Amino acid sequence: MKKVDKSLFENLTVLYVEDDDMTVEEISFFLKKYVKKLLIAKNGQEGIDLFKAHKPNIVISDIQMPIKNGLDMCEEILKIEEDFPIVLTSAYSDGDYLIKAIELGIEKYLLKPINMIEMLAVIQKSLNLGKQNKLCDDFDDYVQFLLDSNPSFMFILHGEEIEYANKNFLKQLGHENINSLKEASKLCKDIFTLENLEEDENWIDYIVKNSDKSHLISVKKTGHNLKSEFFVTHKYFKSTNKSVLIFIDTQEQKLKKIENITNQILNKNLEKKDYINGLEKINKICAL
Secondary structure: OOOOOHHHOOOOEEEEEOOOHHHHHHHHHHHOOOOOEEEEEOOHHHHHHHHHHHOOOEEEEEOOOOOOOHHHHHHHHHHHOOOOOEEEEEOHHHHHHHHHHHHHOOOEEEEOOOOHHHHHHHHHHHOOOOOOHHHHHHHHHHHHHHHHHOOOEEEEEEOOEEEEEOHHHHHHHOOOOHHHHHHHHOOOOOOEEEOOOOOOOOHHHHHHHOOOOOEEEEEEOOOOOOEEEEEEEEEEEOOOOEEEEEEEEHHHHHHHHHHHHHHHHHHOOOOHHHHHHHHHHHHHHHHO
16 A cells, blocks of 8 residues: 555544445545545535534545435535535446536545545545655745734634744743644634623624724733733635634733823823813823
């Protein structure tokens, strides 16, 4: 058997849609050795539901299935995310279905019975794995440099997993590196608390739903009971399933407000009443 570089697949989430139990068992046993997460659906409708819930990296699907066939499922997926990588598994008798597949722009196929190594090769080709490793490493370094150059506290999520965090943020939380933060946060659910959050609701999900405004969040420093408060803003990029979160220290924001009011007082010939109002605003900010 040809040697396979497992590292190419170790971070992938694969959605496999197949209604034949024996085929599912065989493919699952093989793929679970390589990919990070394998999602199994028994028909096209289950496939759509899992796709929406988990946002996999690639979909591998049979064509003829009950409830909703593979092509109808693929058509819905491509409406949600154009150019999403899809691989169809087909038998020789599926010729009529392949015409519709071509119309949908699906170009990757695996002929049944499926050759396992060929399946990995198709996944690799569909996602351009391995060909751009050096470029990806350089890009990772570039992103990290940009984050570290920013005085704000920032991190980037891929789905729900922390992918990057700048040094300022790690230092503030008492972590030496990104792996330490990942371990402590357990997908960002343990060290972050958000006001007005319902029980068992993920704070990231809440921010995503209300991304048009800033949110006050408390962040627990590792090894300490002390908490820092930040206003956090969120921007989601659908094409990459990545989110950028920017944390602004509440104390820093207070100082900026005080500075703005002070400049207004100093730069204008204010009446005594307006001057007093300005000082009262500063006192209120300090009391928060």
